[in-house]
Structures are given as structure tokens and as C-alpha cells.
Amino acid sequence: MKRCVLLALAVLSACGSVPAPASPDKLGGDLSVFAAASLTEAFKAVGGGFKAAHPSSNPTFNFAGTPTLLTQLQQGAGADVFASADQPNMQKAVDSNLVAGKPRVFATNKLEIVVAPGNPKHISGLADLARADVLYITEAPDVPAGKYAAQVLAGAGVKPSPRSLEADVKGVVSKVGLGEADAGIVYVTDVRAARGRVSGVVIPDAQNVIASYPIAELRGARNPAAARAFIDYLLAHGQQTLQGFGFTHS
Amino acid sequence: MSLAAEVGLQLGRLRLDVSLAASDAEVVALLGPNGAGKTTFLRALAGLLPIGAGRVELDGVTFEDPLRRVFVPTERRPIGFVFQDYLLFPHLSVLDNVAFGLRSRGTGRQAADGRARDWLERLDLAAYATARPDSLSGGQRQRVALARALATDPRLLLLDEPLAALDASTRAEVRRDLKRHLASFEGIRLLVTHDPLEAIALADRLVVLEQGAVTQSGTPAEVTARPRSQYVADLVGVNLFRGVAAGGLLSLTGGGLLAMADPTTGDVFAVVHPRAVALHRQRPEGSPRNVWPGRADGVELVGDRARVRVTGGISLVAEVTPAAVGELGLAAGGEVWVSVKATEVAVYPA
Amino acid sequence: MTQPRQERVPAALGILAGLGAAFFILPLAGLLARAPWGDALTALTAPETLDALRLSLVASLTATAISLLLGVPLAWVYARVEFPGRNLLRALTTLPMVLPPVVGGIALLLAFGRRGLLGMFLERAFGITLPFTTAGVVMAETFVSMPFLVLTVEAGLRSLDRRYEEAARTLGAGRWTVLGRVTLPLIAPSLFAGAVLSWARALGEFGATITFAGNFPGRTQTMPLAVYLLLESRPEASFILSLVLLAVSLAVLVGLRDRWLGSA
Numbered sequence: 097m098k099r100c101v102l103l104a105l106a107v108l109s110a111c112g113s114v115p116a117p118a119s120p121d122k123l124g125g126d127l128s129v130f131a132a133a134s135l136t137e138a139f140k141a142v143g144g145g146f147k148a149a150h151p152s153s154n155p156t157f158n159f160a161g162t163p164t165l166l167t168q169l170q171q172g173a174g175a176d177v178f179a180s181a182d183q184p185n186m187q188k189a190v191d192s193n194l195v196a197g198k199p200r201v202f203a204t205n206k207l208e209i210v211v212a213p214g215n216p217k218h219i220s221g222l223a224d225l226a227r228a229d230v231l232y233i234t235e236a237p238d239v240p241a242g243k244y245a246a247q248v249l250a251g252a253g254v255k256p257s258p259r260s261l262e263a264d265v266k267g268v269v270s271k272v273g274l275g276e277a278d279a280g281i282v283y284v285t286d287v288r289a290a291r292g293r294v295s296g297v298v299i300p301d302a303q304n305v306i307a308s309y310p311i312a313e314l315r316g317a318r319n320p321a322a323a324r325a326f327i328d329y330l331l332a333h334g335q336q337t338l339q340g341f342g343f344t345h346s
Numbered sequence: 347m348s349l350a351a352e353v354g355l356q357l358g359r360l361r362l363d364v365s366l367a368a369s370d371a372e373v374v375a376l377l378g379p380n381g382a383g384k385t386t387f388l389r390a391l392a393g394l395l396p397i398g399a400g401r402v403e404l405d406g407v408t409f410e411d412p413l414r415r416v417f418v419p420t421e422r423r424p425i426g427f428v429f430q431d432y433l434l435f436p437h438l439s440v441l442d443n444v445a446f447g448l449r450s451r452g453t454g455r456q457a458a459d460g461r462a463r464d465w466l467e468r469l470d471l472a473a474y475a476t477a478r479p480d481s482l483s484g485g486q487r488q489r490v491a492l493a494r495a496l497a498t499d500p501r502l503l504l505l506d507e508p509l510a511a512l513d514a515s516t517r518a519e520v521r522r523d524l525k526r527h528l529a530s531f532e533g534i535r536l537l538v539t540h541d542p543l544e545a546i547a548l549a550d551r552l553v554v555l556e557q558g559a560v561t562q563s564g565t566p567a568e569v570t571a572r573p574r575s576q577y578v579a580d581l582v583g584v585n586l587f588r589g590v591a592a593g594g595l596l597s598l599t600g601g602g603l604l605a606m607a608d609p610t611t612g613d614v615f616a617v618v619h620p621r622a623v624a625l626h627r628q629r630p631e632g633s634p635r636n637v638w639p640g641r642a643d644g645v646e647l648v649g650d651r652a653r654v655r656v657t658g659g660i661s662l663v664a665e666v667t668p669a670a671v672g673e674l675g676l677a678a679g680g681e682v683w684v685s686v687k688a689t690e691v692a693v694y695p696a
Numbered sequence: 697m698t699q700p701r702q703e704r705v706p707a708a709l710g711i712l713a714g715l716g717a718a719f720f721i722l723p724l725a726g727l728l729a730r731a732p733w734g735d736a737l738t739a740l741t742a743p744e745t746l747d748a749l750r751l752s753l754v755a756s757l758t759a760t761a762i763s764l765l766l767g768v769p770l771a772w773v774y775a776r777v778e779f780p781g782r783n784l785l786r787a788l789t790t791l792p793m794v795l796p797p798v799v800g801g802i803a804l805l806l807a808f809g810r811r812g813l814l815g816m817f818l819e820r821a822f823g824i825t826l827p828f829t830t831a832g833v834v835m836a837e838t839f840v841s842m843p844f845l846v847l848t849v850e851a852g853l854r855s856l857d858r859r860y861e862e863a864a865r866t867l868g869a870g871r872w873t874v875l876g877r878v879t880l881p882l883i884a885p886s887l888f889a890g891a892v893l894s895w896a897r898a899l900g901e902f903g904a905t906i907t908f909a910g911n912f913p914g915r916t917q918t919m920p921l922a923v924y925l926l927l928e929s930r931p932e933a934s935f936i937l938s939l940v941l942l943a944v945s946l947a948v949l950v951g952l953r954d955r956w957l958g959s960a
Binding site: 436 | 860869
Binding site: 161163164167170231233236237238239258259260261262263267271274275276277 | 827928
């Protein structure tokens with residue numbers, strides 16, 4: 097029995113180290129991009145454009161909350177590119193020696209108040225979030241959006257009591273969209289992506305924060321050429337696409 | 347006390363149509379082959395199975411009458427039921443099993459336990475009060491089941507194959523005890539069995555049930571002396587014929603004629619004991635008036651006798667000595683002559 | 697040796713079985729290896745952790761109690777009553793076992809949320825809102841865990857020899873006495889197994905809870921939610937909490953097998 101287990105373990109570890117077949121076209125082959133959840137729609141569109149420019153390439157995306165992505169990378173997940181929703185998490189990636197080269201900011205985002213379509217509760221600004229008749233929810237403080245929201249509220253001197261600290265912005269948007277909550281603070285891009293299901297209330301620039309999205313090639317990249325090409329494409333041709341989704345250029 | 351039951355119901359392929367009256371003066375045994383509807387009848391009396399037609403009445407109180415839409419549910423009928431495999435509650439102690447009926451009927455815990463203990467005492471089970479049923483022997487379980495059924499002082503006691511779950515070695519002893527307890531019970535006692543010995547030993551009156559209908563009833567002596575169905579004839583071990591008697595001759599339903607000494611006429615049953623059947627190598631000379639050729643089909647040893655099945659104009663079973671089997675060379679079968687004295691043909695009206 | 701002869705394991709079978717076992721054991725080994733044992737006590741006694749643990753226990757036990765109250769009668773109906781559409785109804789009520797829990801959470805919102813079918817009425821008539829409340833957590837946990845109890849108890853009822861109930865009735869026991877003193881005690885092993893299984897499922901509930909009840913420490917943040925959110929900020933602490941959940945579940949499964957499911 098002992099022998100069998102050892103054998104099984106040997107087979108397992110052998111499977112784990114099978115090398116990826118080398119590709120003749122350096123830009124071709126699989127390209128794995130780990131990107132923050134708020135980039136989901138935008139990066140899918142950018143990926144389409146990249147594939148049109150480099151037909152032999154095959155970009156695949158893993159969208160999740162930035163800290164989740166960071167944990168996955170720290171645990172050895174194989175990826176070529178990491179796009180973070182904030183600088184601190186990118187810095188953690190750099191400190192963990194995961195990044196090759198210097199991270200570059202490719203987009204910025206701002207916060208907006210998300211409300212039910214048509215804004216039935218007549219929310220006009222941050223101060224209204226503390227109203228007793230407004231059911232306010234936000235993101236957990238460890239999520240970048242939640243951290244930014246806390247900064248914005250602190251800056252405006254507003255102290256609403258959230259009913260829930262959602263695990264990501266999608267949770268906030270969907271609960272406001274379903275009418276379970278009256279308002280939340282999310283990215284401008286999230287409101288735009290959910291157009292029709294929710295409405296947005298602009299937060300004046302004076303009260304707002306600018307969220308920078310840095311991107312970097314990863315040290316363990318299996319396809320470094322394609323990783324660099326993707327980043328270059330994003331910084332040049334991808335900008336218009338990003339703006340279409342509500343991001344602003346850095 | 348009296349029970350009057352007319353039970354008509356259909357259960358799957360079984361059509362049950364039984365009329366039965368019983369009093370507390372006698373123990374009645376419902377005897378019949380498997381599948382005859384004996385258990386079904388008991389369940390109907392208990393209200394576990396609704397009847398389609400008829401009436402069930404105990405001491406003038408109607409339990410069930412479909413026409414008048416009367417139905418007293420099982421739990422409100424004053425009955426005791428001993429099931430074939432006893433169905434003692436495995437999660438309760440012996441004492442709690444016996445006290446269950448009293449507790450269910452509203453007796454307080456202490457009073458119920460006290461009376462349950464009395465019953466355990468009466469049935470020599472006092473030492474097992476705290477035991478679980480599955481730690482008891484078969485005979486002890488049977489007594490617990492009896493105590494449980496009797497503890498509520500039922501007026502009608504129903505026992506379904508009370509000895510069938512026991513092995514042969516303990517059956518005789520348990521049967522003796524059961525007979526004693528049945529005798530001391532002051533209510534109507536109705537038991538069901540497929541074992542004629544059990545029925546004869548325990549009951550004052552037998553009711554034979556076959557294929558959902560009563561074929562015969564009477565004291566054990568009456569029933570065994572005058573079988574009215576092949577089933578009973580087989581149980582008793584005699585040859586049974588049916589036919590029309592006239593002028594000392596019996597014309598059998600299955601064909602053939604038997605001479606008889608009895609003056610009875612009309613539609614009759616006739617019984618010939620196998621010991622009264624003689625077998626010969628050659629056609630016998632002399633007095634027997636019933637002589638015919640046949641063929642020995644099989645020999646079976648029963649104790650110190652051999653039962654020979656003979657087919658022919660009239661097929662029957664003969665009982666001879668094993669020595670005769672050798673002399674006649676019957677072991678391998680073969681032609682024989684059969685003779686039966688006219689005085690050995692017992693006839694009674696059908 | 698009085699032991700029965702040990703069956704010889706064919707090599708191919710042994711390898712596959714070993715792979716199968718390793719697939720489950722390795723992740724657990726990973727958790728054990730990476731858990732920062734030095735910080736274990738700090739992580740476990742942090743007020744956040746204790747809040748989540750307390751809430752998890754209260755909510756999962758309440759969910760189990762509700763499952764027993766509603767699930768046993770439901771199992772009884774499935775086992776004993778013939779009616780058209782019974783199989784469909786059984787399938788519908790056991791759907792949460794195979795449904796992604798998040799979908800279950802959305803369905804709960806659509807039924808009991810502020811705009812939900814019943815929730816709208818609840819809010820207007822009584823001012824009751826369920827999302828973002830501990831009651832909402834209990835509902836989400838009950839929703840995903842009750843089917844385990846219903847199926848287990850139904851199986852127990854079906855395998856019960858009903859003649860015991862008939863015996864009780866001949867002894868004068870009415871419907872409720874039969875249920876309380878015969879039926880339920882006789883299916884006690886199924887009841888217990890069903891309750892423990894559904895409790896374990898409720899304890900580990902994540903998707904339906906976060907979707908329906910949101911996440912707020914002390915109110916709706918149960919252990920699994922705390923584990924998930926800690927993974928983003930303090931992964932080491934989340935490993936410790938994961939191990940706590942794991943130990944509880946393991947103890948339940950091992951105990952259940954030995955006591956009630958019969959070990960071979």
C-alpha cells in the first residue's frame with residue numbers, strides 16, 4: 097500500500113512539471129492575464145483587439161478581486177501579466193519578487209455613487225448616504241474599492257453606517273440593481289457597465305479619489321514576448337477601448 | 347362477550363369473504379394454508395385494514411359498518427394483537443413495552459409501570475424488566491408480546507401465528523404455556539395458524555380458511571373426522587373423495603365408482619384411510635368389492651409406515667409396511683392391484 | 697491470525713486509488729503546512745474571529761432547528777403520502793443540493809428581498825426586511841442545508857417497518873403518540889445523521905449567505921465569509937480559520953460514520 101501511495105505521488109509531481117511546448121511565433125501561444133475584477137468588460141474587449149492584431153496569440157483572462165489575484169500569484173499560479181486595481185497591491189507583488197520590469201499605470205478610474213435606476217431616493221451627493229432612509233452598502237475595507245470609498249467619505253466628513261461590506265464591487269452593484277440596497281460607492285466604470293440596471297450619481301472631483309491601475313509583466317511568464325506585446329498594445333491602441341468603458345487615461 | 351364479524355374485502359388478488367362468530371367460552375383457531383387470508387382477516391378485525399363490505403361487532407358495539415359509514419380506528423378498539431414476529435419496540439425496555447398500551451390509553455406512568463410489572467410477574471418475566479427485547483430468547487419475546495397485548499385488558503385477543511417465529515425445540519414448551527395463559531384470559535380469543543397441530547392443541551374450535559373463504563368449522567375432532575376440503579384431508583392424512591351416493595354405490599366426481607356400506611344418499615364426501623387401502627401383485631380373490639388396477643407412482647416413508655401414491659381409475663394413497671414395499675417391488679414403481687373394503691368407505695353429506 | 701484474509705490490491709487500482717486520496721489529502725496538507733501556528737492563538741481570539749464563530753454557531757444551529765421543524769414533516773409527507781407531482785415537488789425542494797449556492801441566494805432575494813414576491817409584502821405590512829440581517833443568514837443556511845435532512849429522514853422513514861406503528865395502534869396509541877413514541881425514536885439514527893449533515897452544510901455555507909445576507913461583522917459575517925475576506929488582507933489568519941472549520945467538519949464526519957452510518 098505504501099508503495100502505491102509513493103507511486104501515485106511520483107505520478108502527480110511528474111504531471112506538474114510537464115513543460116509547455118515551445119511556439120514558433122514568439123507572439124503566438126497562450127497568454128495568461130490576471131486582471132482586477134473591475135477590468136472584466138474592458139479587458140475582454142482589449143483582448144479581442146489584441147488577438148485581431150496577433151492572430152496566432154491566445155490571450156486568456158482570470159478576473160478576480162485584486163487581493164485574490166495577488167494571493168494566487170504568491171501561491172505560484174502561472175501567469176504572464178498582472179493588472180492590479182491599485183498601487184499597494186502591485187507594490188506587494190513587486191515586494192514578493194513576482195514582477196519583471198517596472199509596473200506602468202495604464203488607466204485611472206474614479207468613484208461614483210451607484211443608485212437604483214432613476215434615483216428614486218433622490219440621492220444628490222455623499223451626504224445623503226448617511227440619511228436614515230437610505231440603505232447604504234459598501235465593499236469590505238480590504239478591497240481596493242472599499243478602501244477608496246472610506247477615503248472619499250472621510251474626506252467629505254460623512255459617516256454612513258453600511259449594512260453590508262460586500263466582497264467586491266459586483267456585489268454592491270447587483271444588490272443595488274436588485275433593489276435590496278439604496279446606494280453604494282463603486283467605480284465609474286462599474287456604473288457604466290451596469291447601465292440600465294442602475295444609475296450613477298457623480299462625486300465631484302474635489303471629493304473624489306483617482307484610482308490608478310498598474311500593469312506589469314510577471315517574472316515567471318512563460319510567454320514574456322507576448323506579455324510585453326500585450327502591455328504595449330494596451331498602452332497604445334487599448335486606450336480608446338478603455339475610455340469606452342469609462343476609464344480615463346493616466 | 348361475543349364477536350360477530352362479516353368481512354368482505356379485496357386485497358390484491360385475494361378476495362376475502364368470511365363470516366365468523368365467537369364467544370369468550372372458546373378459543374377459536376383460524377386454520378389455513380399460506381395466502382388464504384388469515385392474517386388479512388385479523389388485520390381487518392383490528393381495523394388495520396378497512397373492510398369493503400360487511401360488519402364487525404363486539405358485544406353489540408359496531409366497530410365497522412361501511413354501509414353506515416361507521417369506522418372505529420384501531421387505537422379505540424378494545425383489542426390485543428400478538429403479531430407473528432411480535433414487533434416488540436426495539437428502543438424500549440421490556441417493562442416499557444408492556445406498559446406502552448396503558449400509557450397510550452392515558453394511565454399515569456407509575457400506575458402503568460405497576461400493572462406492567464404484575465404482568466411480567468405472571469409471565470415469569472420479572473427479571474427482564476429492564477432488558478431490551480433483542481437480548482431475549484424467542485420464547486421470552488413471545489411472552490413479552492403476550493403480556494403487552496394483555497396488559498390493556500382487551501376484550502378481543504388476536505394472535506397471528508403466535509408460535510411460528512420459534513424454533514422446534516422451544517415450540518412445545520411455549521405452546522403449553524400459551525395454552526395456560528389463553529385459558530386464564532377472560533375475553534374472546536382468536537388465533538391464526540397454518541399448523542394443524544398448533545390449532546388442535548390450542549383451540550376449542552377450528553375455522554378452516556382457504557382462498558379467502560371458510561371451508562369448514564367445528565371442534566378439532568369434528569374437523570379431522572370429516573374433512574371437507576383437500577387441504578384438511580391432506581392435513582389429517584386421509585383420502586378424500588366427493589361424489590353422489592345412491593343404493594350403496596358412490597359415483598365419484600372425478601370418475602369411478604366405489605361400493606360402500608353406508609346407506610347415505612345424495613351429494614357426499616367420502617374418506618378412505620390409507621391404512622384401509624390394500625395393495626396386491628395379482629388381482630385379489632375374495633371379499634373386497636372395490637378392486638381396480640393402478641400404478642405405484644411414489645413411495646414415502648413416514649415413521650414405520652410407507653405411503654404409496656397410486657394412480658389409476660381412482661387415485662389415492664395407501665399406507666403399507668416397508669416390508670410390503672419390498673415384497674410388492676414397489677420401490678421402482680409398477681403395476682399393482684388396489685382393494686378397499688366397502689365398510690372402510692366413510693361417507694357424510696357434503 | 698484470526699483476521700479475514702486481506703484482499704490483494706491490483707497495482708493499477710492501487711495507483712488510481714492513491715491518486716484519488718492524494719487529491720484530497722494534499723490540499724489539507726497544504727493548509728497545515730502553511731498555517732502560521734505561532735499566530736494561531738492571536739488569530740483565533742481576535743474579536744472579529746470570535747464574532748464570526750459565534751454567529752456561525754448561532755445561525756447554523758438555528759438553521760438546523762428550523763430544518764428539523766419543517767423538514768421532518770416534509771420528509772414524512774414524501775415518504776407516506778401519495779399525491780400527483782410528489783416527485784417533482786421533492787426534486788424542487790432538494791434542488792439547493794445541486795444548485796450553485798449563489799443562485800440560491802439570488803432566488804432568495806427575488807422571493808424574500810425588499811422587491812421580492814413575499815418580501816415586498818413583508819416590508820409593507822410588517823416593516824420586516826430580511827437581507828443584511830442575521831435572520832437572512834439563517835434563511836440562506838436553511839435553504840441550502842434542509843434538503844440533506846429531508847432526504848436522510850425520508851430514507852429512514854421508508855426503511856422503517858411500518859408494522860411497528862400498527863402494533864402501537866393496536867395498543868391504543870393515537871397518531872401523535874405513535875409518531876412521538878414509535879416512529880421518531882425508531883428513525884432516530886436517520887434524524888441524527890440528517891441533522892448533523894445539514895448542520896455541517898449550514899456551517900460551511902458561503903455563496904447563498906453572502907448573496908442574500910451580505911457581509912457585516914457580527915451581524916451577517918459567518919466563518920466562511922470571514923475566511924474569504926481575510927484571504928484578501930491577511931491570508932495567514934484565513935488559513936487558521938479554515939483549519940478550524942475543517943477540524944469541526946472532520947470531527948462531525950468521522951463521528952457520524954462511526955456512530956450512525958455503521959463502520960464496516
